[in-house]
Amino acid sequence: xxxxxxxxxxxxxxxxxxxxxxxxxxxxxxxxxxxxxxxxxxxxxxxxxxxxxxxxxxxxxxxxxxxxxxxxxxxxxxxxxxxxxxxxxxxxxxxxxxxxxxxxxxxxxxxxxxxxxxxxxxxxxxxxxxxxxxxxxxxxxxxxxxxxxxxxxxxxxxxxxxxxxxxxxxxxxxxxxxxxxxxxxxxxxxxxxxxxxxxxxxxxxxxxxxxxxxxxxxxxxxxxxxxxxxxxxxxxxxxxxxxxxxxxxxxxxxxxxxxxxxxxxxxxxxxxxxxxxxxxxxxxxxxxxxxxxxxxxxxxxxxxxxxxxxxxxxxxxxxxxxxxxxxxxxxxxxxxxxxxxxxxxxxxx
Amino acid sequence: xxxxxxxxxxxxxxxxxxxxxxxxxxxxxxxxxxxxxxxxxxxxxxxxxxxxxxxxxxxxxxxxxxxxxxxxxxxxxxxxxxxxxxxxxxxxxxxxxxxxxxxxxxxxxxxxxxxxxxxxxxxxxxxxxxxxxxxxxxxxxxxxxxxxxxxxxxxxxxxxxxxxxxxxxxxxxxxxxxxxxxxxxxxxxxxxxxxxxxxxxxxxxxxxxxxxxxxxxxxxxxxxxxxxxxxxxxxxxxxxxxxxxxxxxxxxxxxxxxxx
Numbered sequence: 001x002x003x004x005x006x007x008x009x010x011x012x013x014x015x016x017x018x019x020x021x022x023x024x025x026x027x028x029x030x031x032x033x034x035x036x037x038x039x040x041x042x043x044x045x046x047x048x049x050x051x052x053x054x055x056x057x058x059x060x061x062x063x064x065x066x067x068x069x070x071x072x073x074x075x076x077x078x079x080x081x082x083x084x085x086x087x088x089x090x091x092x093x094x095x096x097x098x099x100x101x102x103x104x105x106x107x108x109x110x111x112x113x114x115x116x117x118x119x120x121x122x123x124x125x126x127x128x129x130x131x132x133x134x135x136x137x138x139x140x141x142x143x144x145x146x147x148x149x150x151x152x153x154x155x156x157x158x159x160x161x162x163x164x165x166x167x168x169x170x171x172x173x174x175x176x177x178x179x180x181x182x183x184x185x186x187x188x189x190x191x192x193x194x195x196x197x198x199x200x201x202x203x204x205x206x207x208x209x210x211x212x213x214x215x216x217x218x219x220x221x222x223x224x225x226x227x228x229x230x231x232x233x234x235x236x237x238x239x240x241x242x243x244x245x246x247x248x249x250x251x252x253x254x255x256x257x258x259x260x261x262x263x264x265x266x267x268x269x270x271x272x273x274x275x276x277x278x279x280x281x282x283x284x285x286x287x288x289x290x291x292x293x294x295x296x297x298x299x300x301x302x303x304x305x306x307x308x309x310x311x312x313x314x315x316x317x318x319x320x321x322x323x324x325x326x327x328x329x330x331x332x333x334x335x336x337x338x339x340x341x342x343x344x345x346x347x348x349x
Numbered sequence: 350x351x352x353x354x355x356x357x358x359x360x361x362x363x364x365x366x367x368x369x370x371x372x373x374x375x376x377x378x379x380x381x382x383x384x385x386x387x388x389x390x391x392x393x394x395x396x397x398x399x400x401x402x403x404x405x406x407x408x409x410x411x412x413x414x415x416x417x418x419x420x421x422x423x424x425x426x427x428x429x430x431x432x433x434x435x436x437x438x439x440x441x442x443x444x445x446x447x448x449x450x451x452x453x454x455x456x457x458x459x460x461x462x463x464x465x466x467x468x469x470x471x472x473x474x475x476x477x478x479x480x481x482x483x484x485x486x487x488x489x490x491x492x493x494x495x496x497x498x499x500x501x502x503x504x505x506x507x508x509x510x511x512x513x514x515x516x517x518x519x520x521x522x523x524x525x526x527x528x529x530x531x532x533x534x535x536x537x538x539x540x541x542x543x544x545x546x547x548x549x550x551x552x553x554x555x556x557x558x559x560x561x562x563x564x565x566x567x568x569x570x571x572x573x574x575x576x577x578x579x580x581x582x583x584x585x586x587x588x589x590x591x592x593x594x595x596x597x598x599x600x601x602x603x604x605x606x607x608x609x
Contacts, residue, residue: 063435063483065427147410150431154424171423180483181435182427196482200531211487213435 004322015343016166055206056255065179068157080109183215189341190261258300291317300349351379362444364392366545384429416473442474470513489532525583534582541589
């Protein structure tokens, strides 16, 4: 897999703190606006977003709520410490998870099918087979399920955090204000800057909103090679009938459908029926949107700034040519925009 | 009766007193799901058993939680939203603690107790509303905050409890104003003096036989939880001033004397 273009991201352009903890309001982050047709780039603040929208536009949010997806345990037979990063809940009630041995030698802690990992408080998981496409991921089966498991996760789990954050920020910092259905391993962060003040104001401006749910998995498998080809694991998503109707109505009436986050693009583009319309339903997707993909449900995208790896930029190249993204990103680097989940945002419209 | 048919509700402080009665009455009115939150898991199970005996089809989630702990609140929210698939119709902020008894004067009030009362009675409802609103905004919903006459009048000796209820009154008014025009409504109910553990602790001299049964004050809660009150927002109701012979929306606090 080759990137549509490449660029160098200086390490200091990382948002290490949530905006609220670096002297900004939640909606005070920067907004790089890239016009799909003209390639024109504008620089604004996120709270000015509605200035780039028009009555009739439909914003589609992903209302999945971030769960504390990281647990600690040890293998029952060899007592090796293992970190579990839950990625996705599967239809058979098992989970996909990244398992990290605490020992120096990653292969040295005897992980294989059938091994039991003991967690705190008498809970345990049994390791199943590896994922076909992503060998870093294993199937796991917990000793409890349903609300007992959720209760356990919230008692002992912690949010997925990467090494670039300044502090172990609490779970609440990893939520959008509208998050409702728990299930994402990582925050669908494109919507993090929305405040309720903005959300309650949108209908007054004639801007429509609707929600879907896609439970986002892990953005990194903590392995350069695996991350470089970043095959997408199955992700669970729900599109209710009202949402499908709102999207199809907007399309029919010639209004723009704007995805808040790449997760929304994946869910909607995975749901196109034979008639070309978005279909409601509860399904799993492992769709990868590439430059060759012809977008059928989405006209615009609000997203974060992506790292120089291929797959993230690939999706953007489905909206606008790689050259235009490259030019916009060059400006973002020059103007010292911040990357990652607490960082600045990019509207492609 | 089925005024709450199909609705999903969360009630805090549901193990006894008014909260327990609300759970039972909401079940009688047809709710589809109840998330019951309290510190005492055993008592909560008892409430669940009582309800299931008459309404075996209700999806009841019991959540043991200490609402002074933010992590417990998030766990309660997540457990509820997993069980109810991201949707909630009714939130009743009923849980409250009285603080030390006999009720000390503010000059004598231990700081630790003062903090604990405000955490439970004021901060917890704030956090619960903030985190549950996303599950209510699309379909619409009703938030009911339980207050007290001690949240309107500064009675000597009602210490942190009264102050926390003054806070709930302010929180409710501001939040109702911010929600105006949305599909979510927020109202206050002052249930008045009732024959509950809390009230008897606050006033040991009160004759329990003279006190109102919690079952006699739930009507206004059912009304506010139901679609019949869809357009009522930012109001304050005195539960014991309802006229049982009329289909009334309650009496605003300016029209009648309240109770502690």
